[in-house]
Amino acid sequence: MSIEKSDTSDSKAINHGHFDTKGKLPSSFTIELQNSLRKSLPFEDKRDFEEAQKGFIAAPPYKQIIAEAGNVAWDMGSYEFLLQSFDSVFDSIHPSLQRQAILNMAYGLYEVLPDKIYQVRGFDLANMTIIRGDTGWILFDVLTCKETSKAALELVNEHLGQRPVVAVVYSHSHVDHYGGVRGVVDEADVKNGQVQIIAPVGFMEYAIAENVYSGTAMTRRAFFQYGLLLPRSPFGHVDQSIGKNTAAGRVGLIEPTRYIKQDIEELTIDGVRMLFQNTPGTEAPAEMNTYFPDWRAFWAAENICGTIHNIYTLRGALVRDALEWSKKINEALYLFGQEAEVMFASHSWPRWGNDRIQEVMRVQRDTYAHLNNEVLHQANKGVTINEIHNVYKLPLSLQQQWAAHSYHGSEEHNSRAVINRYLGYWDANPATLVPLSPSESAPLYIEMMGGAQKIMAKGKELHDQGKYRQAMEILNKLVYAEPHNQEAKDLLADVFEQIGYQKESPSVRNSFLSAAYELRNGFPSGVTAQTVSPDTVRAMSTELLLDFMSIRTDSQKAEGMRFTINLFTPDNGEKFVVEMSNSTLTNIKGFEAENPDLTITINRSDLESVMAGLSTFEDLIVALKAKLDGDRNVFEQLRSVLAQFTPDFAIMPGTKPAKAAISLEKDAFEQPEPANLSGG
Structure with a gap:
């Protein structure tokens, strides 16, 4: 250092x-x-x-x-x-x-x-x-x-x-x-x-x-x-x-x-x-x-x-x-x-x-309890997840206590979370149960509102009146319908920026200001991907690795594939059956199939080097540290369906760079770094 x-x-x-x-x-x-x-x-x-x-x-x-x-x-x-x-x-x-x-x-x-x-x-x-x-x-x-x-x-x-x-x-x-x-x-x-x-x-x-x-x-x-x-x-x-x-x-x-x-x-x-x-x-x-x-x-x-x-x-x-x-x-x-x-x-x-200690402890105790109790009180009166953030407020006595202010959280997203925990994301309106995707519904809104120019004019009028959330509602539809309309994205960015300035929670502020930045400039190239830490790899269970491989499986590429693999890691005595069927990869610990298509034998410690990107299966096979018995084509099939995810996808429409912002040239079996949970 x-x-x-x-x-x-x-x-x-x-x-x-x-x-x-x-x-x-x-x-x-x-x-x-x-x-x-x-x-x-x-x-x-x-x-x-x-x-x-x-x-x-x-x-x-x-x-x-x-x-x-x-x-x-x-x-x-x-x-x-x-x-x-x-x-x-x-x-x-x-x-x-x-x-x-x-x-x-x-x-x-x-x-x-x-x-x-x-x-x-x-x-x-x-x-x-x-x-x-x-x-x-x-x-x-x-x-x-x-x-x-x-x-x-x-x-x-x-x-x-x-x-x-x-x-x-x-x-x-x-x-x-x-x-x-x-x-x-x-x-x-x-x-x-x-x-x-x-x-x-x-x-x-x-x-x-x-x-x-x-x-x-x-x-x-x-x-x-x-x-x-x-x-x-x-x-x-x-x-x-x-x-x-x-x-x-x-x-x-x-x-x-x-x-x-x-x-x-x-x-x-x-x-x-x-x-x-x-x-x-x-x-x-x-x-x-x-x-x-x-x-x-x-x-x-x-x-x-x-x-x-x-x-x-x-x-x-x-x-x-x-x-x-x-x-x-x-x-x-x-x-x-x-x-x-x-x-x-x-x-x-x-x-x-x-x-002082008892004061702060009681203030925070009461704030979390009030959040839970008042939100559920309102829910039991019919207020939905799509309304509660406009209804819920702390009592005045807590509003005047600094220890009750939601900097890391916010009353808006925490109140919605309480309903989501108990009732889920659905507001019980069938129209919102299977909604169209925004990119599909937005063009209909634009057509019925008379086209982009009318929406831009009304959006600018609302912006100039300080009615930022109303402006956001219609401009967001326009940007989804016309993701390459830079004038619309810039106006929506102006709206997001003012909302961000007004927010007490930095998480909420940052979200609006970041969206404004990307709407104006796109997601920047040159953002580097984090490499996986060997310590992190060692801490991951083999079952967790296999479960995430299942998530990484491209089900379209896996269409029609069917195979069974026995996986043995002798140094820690683990064994797994890994099956591909119905475009789905599953695993079970502690079992072995009687007639597998392939058996993979590799020490857990050597598997970790593959997960960390320090070696490949081919390297270990040549070094006699990994053994494949059976149909080698099954191994290649498994490799071929594993996607490598990159955190550079567009969140706001029309902001993804023409060239990938992040290049991940990795072995298919290398484990991506888990997300950083700093700050909870």
């Missing part, structure tokens, strides 16, 4: 110049809305700023961290436009979001509890938390990548004294909490028992499985949610709600040596007593809070941060249970919150004092 100093930020951002030649300034309607929000929101409550700055020890002399591959892994300096003046007003940023973005500019080493607990903030999307044990450091969550975690630990050792890492705790199964493990520990030390790695039960399964089956689609959608193509600017990316952004370096994974399996489980590590509270089904399928009873310190993982989180994550994920989330916070409140004197988490900043 190399680190470069950077003491300049984007001059265009400082001067409020738009990064896109087609970009527009905030309209008078957007400015009016932002001004009204500045008057109605509780900006007089500055406790979060006091808490975010408390305990500061030191910041490093650099703002950029360079990845081993040579790219910039992390660049805190790119957001310095937010600090050019504490009183700066950006009308292109929702005032509440601007406040959150400034709070997330914390950068450096902080003391949470004297001589006991510290945090490095602003080195990645998540915080690294450092616990002083009797002989060394216990690290809670180790960031997304090796380079940022290594830099964080170096800062700790520089200012607090050199100590060995004796344990790492993964609070949950999202990559920004474990991916940097190789920057802070050597796997050999884990294997020989010098370093413990502790995680909640189910961690390894969910760290990988949650983001494989739809990983390419999730990666592409992340371009919108995380604004990956947006420059850091008042008109672009300003924050990611629970941190500035996600680091882009080398992701690793070392399997835990111990799992916390009980609902409440006590463990003493290097002289530090801890009570772990398993909280499955909250922010992650496998997650746990931790209480330090001797210090009255409560670690809230990612269950209680400076925001209301995603019940549904826009990049794609299973819908979460808002009620269960609320119940787990309530459980923590009554188990630990009655006496805790400091509460800290894997994102955001700590809270000190028991009254």
Whole structure:
């Protein structure tokens, strides 16, 4: 890892110049809305700023961290436009979001509890938390990548004294909490028992499985949610709600040596007593809070941060249970919150004092519970999934609490998620049960509305009146009907941009602004695809690999194919039957067919090298490390139907580049990298 100093930020951002030649300034309607929000929101409550700055020890002399591959892994300096003046007003940023973005500019080493607990903030999307044990450091969550975690630990050792890492705790199964493990520990030390790695039960399964089956689609959608193509600017990316952004370096994974399996489980590590509270089904399928009873310190993982989180994550994920989330916070409140004197988490900043801790815990408990209960209350009165986001509102008492604001989530998409969890996506209107695809229905709308010019005129009129959602409704139809109508795409982009400026949630803001960018400019060429991490491959079960091969199977190419394969991996004793029938690839573990068409024998460790793209089946056959017995044509048939997915498909019509933005020249059996689940 190399680190470069950077003491300049984007001059265009400082001067409020738009990064896109087609970009527009905030309209008078957007400015009016932002001004009204500045008057109605509780900006007089500055406790979060006091808490975010408390305990500061030191910041490093650099703002950029360079990845081993040579790219910039992390660049805190790119957001310095937010600090050019504490009183700066950006009308292109929702005032509440601007406040959150400034709070997330914390950068450096902080003391949470004297001589006991510290945090490095602003080195990645998540915080690294450092616990002083009797002989060394216990690290809670180790960031997304090796380079940022290594830099964080170096800062700790520089200012607090050199100590060995004796344990790492993964609070949950999202990559920004474990991916940097190789920057802070050597796997050999884990294997020989010098370093413990502790995680909640189910961690390894969910760290990988949650983001494989739809990983390419999730990666592409992340371009919108995380604004990956947006420059850091008042008109672009300003924050990611629970941190500035996600680091882009080398992701690793070392399997835990111990799992916390009980609902409440006590463990003493290097002289530090801890009570772990398993909280499955909250922010992650496998997650746990931790209480330090001797210090009255409560670690809230990612269950209680400076925001209301995603019940549904826009990049794609299973819908979460808002009620269960609320119940787990309530459980923590009554188990630990009655006496805790400091509460800290894997994102955001700590809270000190028991009254303050109980206040924040109750606010977040009530917000998740209200979301669940009020949405279902409305659903039972007939409000549908296509209406609830226009109906649901927090009660006024919660609107005036910063900890109840949905930066990572949003009331709009979280409320729809609750209905989707209980009732599904259908609103019970048969017309929406089997709708036409947008590209099929849009031409009919255009014809009945009198053609493109009338729609453009009405769309421009609505835009000029500040009726952006109404303009979006008709212009979106036009763009689907005429995907190469650049004038229509530009006008829709103008509409999306103003909506994006007005949104409190960066996920929603980024989605509108990213769509505007792609409508104006198309999806850019030169975007590189991520290569699969060997650590990730090792963590994938063989069954998961075979299941994803089934998803990758092109059923049209497989038409008429029928074969049975026995797969043996002697080094771990696994066996599978893989069948192709009815254009569908299936597998079953623990069985073998009596008369297979083909038998493949390969050690699991060698299969991993194929999955990681480090070798091919042909290489291993020549090296006598893989054996094919039976009809070799079956193997070639299987290879021929496996598609390689690339995350460069068009989301908005007419934005796909003429030439593929991403080139994937891979062996058919190479496993694509799972999606990055940073931020939940």
